[in-house]
Amino acid sequence: MPNNPLALIGRSVLSIFGIAGRLTLFTLESSSHCFRPPFYPKLILHQMVKIGFHSLPVVGLTAIFTGMVLVLQTYTGFSDFAAESSIPIIVVRSLTRELGPVLAALMVAGRVGAATAAEIGTMRVTEQIDALTTLSTNPYKYLIAPRLIAGFISLPLLVAVAEIIGVMGGYLVSTYKLGFNPTVYIQNIFDALETLDIVSGLVKAAVFGFLIVLMGCYHGYNSRGGAQGVGAATTNAVVSGAALILVFNYIITEAFFSK
Amino acid sequence: MSNDRPKIEVRGLRKSFGSKIVLDGADLHVAEGESLVVIGGSGTGKSVLIKTIIGLLEADGGSVKIDGEEVTTMRSRDRDRVLRKIGMLFQGSALFDSLPVWENVAFGLIQGRATDRREAKDIALAKLASVGLGADVAGLYPAELSGGMQKRVALARAIAANPEIIFFDEPTTGLDPIMADIINELVVQCRTELGATTISITHDMVSTRKIADRIAMIHGGRIIWEGPVAAIDESGNAYVEQFINGRAEGPIKMAVRES
Ligand SMILES: Nc1ncnc2c1ncn2[C@@H]1O[C@H](COP(=O)(O)OP(=O)(O)OP(=O)(O)O)[C@@H](O)[C@H]1O
Ligand SMILES: [Mg+2]
Numbered sequence: 124m125p126n127n128p129l130a131l132i133g134r135s136v137l138s139i140f141g142i143a144g145r146l147t148l149f150t151l152e153s154s155s156h157c158f159r160p161p162f163y164p165k166l167i168l169h170q171m172v173k174i175g176f177h178s179l180p181v182v183g184l185t186a187i188f189t190g191m192v193l194v195l196q197t198y199t200g201f202s203d204f205a206a207e208s209s210i211p212i213i214v215v216r217s218l219t220r221e222l223g224p225v226l227a228a229l230m231v232a233g234r235v236g237a238a239t240a241a242e243i244g245t246m247r248v249t250e251q252i253d254a255l256t257t258l259s260t261n262p263y264k265y266l267i268a269p270r271l272i273a274g275f276i277s278l279p280l281l282v283a284v285a286e287i288i289g290v291m292g293g294y295l296v297s298t299y300k301l302g303f304n305p306t307v308y309i310q311n312i313f314d315a316l317e318t319l320d321i322v323s324g325l326v327k328a329a330v331f332g333f334l335i336v337l338m339g340c341y342h343g344y345n346s347r348g349g350a351q352g353v354g355a356a357t358t359n360a361v362v363s364g365a366a367l368i369l370v371f372n373y374i375i376t377e378a379f380f381s382k
Numbered sequence: 383m384s385n386d387r388p389k390i391e392v393r394g395l396r397k398s399f400g401s402k403i404v405l406d407g408a409d410l411h412v413a414e415g416e417s418l419v420v421i422g423g424s425g426t427g428k429s430v431l432i433k434t435i436i437g438l439l440e441a442d443g444g445s446v447k448i449d450g451e452e453v454t455t456m457r458s459r460d461r462d463r464v465l466r467k468i469g470m471l472f473q474g475s476a477l478f479d480s481l482p483v484w485e486n487v488a489f490g491l492i493q494g495r496a497t498d499r500r501e502a503k504d505i506a507l508a509k510l511a512s513v514g515l516g517a518d519v520a521g522l523y524p525a526e527l528s529g530g531m532q533k534r535v536a537l538a539r540a541i542a543a544n545p546e547i548i549f550f551d552e553p554t555t556g557l558d559p560i561m562a563d564i565i566n567e568l569v570v571q572c573r574t575e576l577g578a579t580t581i582s583i584t585h586d587m588v589s590t591r592k593i594a595d596r597i598a599m600i601h602g603g604r605i606i607w608e609g610p611v612a613a614i615d616e617s618g619n620a621y622v623e624q625f626i627n628g629r630a631e632g633p634i635k636m637a638v639r640e641s
Pocket of ligand 2: 428429430473551
């Protein structure tokens, strides 16, 4: 019965369990290959350049304007005297804890998630993945594990750079536009830095990096049916990557900061 | 090794996609050093048959034995060992488009068998020469080659590691008659010089007569006729006769003629 609502609910629940099961198996299988030799250091490095280095322009642009806007927005809420000491704290806190990792990851999800899904999806539909298997090379190990490792390592590096650029953006607006004292401002920034903020932000970045690449690989690996299938895989990779970033952002924040 | 045991033995192999039954109890056996050619209409499941034998597609039922070992239920480590004996030429070539031609050919040697890169390159160049491609092609990328050249590169890749068993999925489709004959020679050489067991798929009866020891015809998900190449003209099977004579009229109804 196509219109029976109960059957529809039943089918949806089953398909959700099916997807969750397949995704879990895929995650376990591909993660386990991250720890078992042979490793492919050259491929990992290559992917780190693609994921981390090539994302620098777009992430840097996001970071610098976020830092600048942050200062402008918070300035309007403070008296001149309180602003000079509070703004650096707000900028540093929000960039290291939240905005740095989340915004950078969302930008990377668009770039890298899509590119990964398209590349692996194309390899799937043109049987290149099958060819790997016939050449005694495990596709999880050769294609997916290096990407996961690269995502896990490069996102924290990227986010660290983004945070520095964001703070710089804030500094520029504070000193040139709002006329704060540069020396005092920088001193305030260093006082505002907290180890826990930085660590939690970088842990987030590593998890997000893993998730972005995982979604790209999963959807690409399971794509079916030519160019259309690859297109769908690309969209799904970006959407599910972004959604997972937001969910895990909450979970990790809860783990670090809830008392 | 006993010679009466078939190198490859397939019994009651079944495979469906959704409600579409492709293989419906296919039986096949190939002796060591023998060349079997599988013929059959377009879409009858020839490619699915060999992919299921290799394990690229999971069988729904039936048994596949290679050197007496059941492979359909094998653990992945054992399957890796069996896959090392096998080379495969994909119908769509399935070359790795991120690697130059010579690395494609050498891939199974470098990644799968940990051969030294320089040595692997020499072997790759020799294999390329044997399919009529010069050293000038070795540094190009697959996208820069014509379809027929890609096919020859794929062939060189399939035989590069001198496998015991080679599957050729339409090795001569898309080649001019002269090049097709060179490839036929090469397939024959794989058997005579390397002693390989080969299963080839083709529509091309000229090629079939040249490379086959035995011929099997697939129709309706089963092997409906099987016999030595000399017997093909007196098969007494209406399907085989229609196919080898290329007649539109007969028991085989192509999809376009059904309606
Ligand atoms: N991955 C797949 N998913 C769904 N259906 C498939 C899949 N692979 C093959 N099929 C179906 O199985 C049938 C047999 O396909 P197959 O590629 O084996 O044909 P073939 O005999 O090799 O034909 P050709 O001579 O044209 O290459 C086709 O009807 C095809 O639609
Ligand atoms: Mg085919």
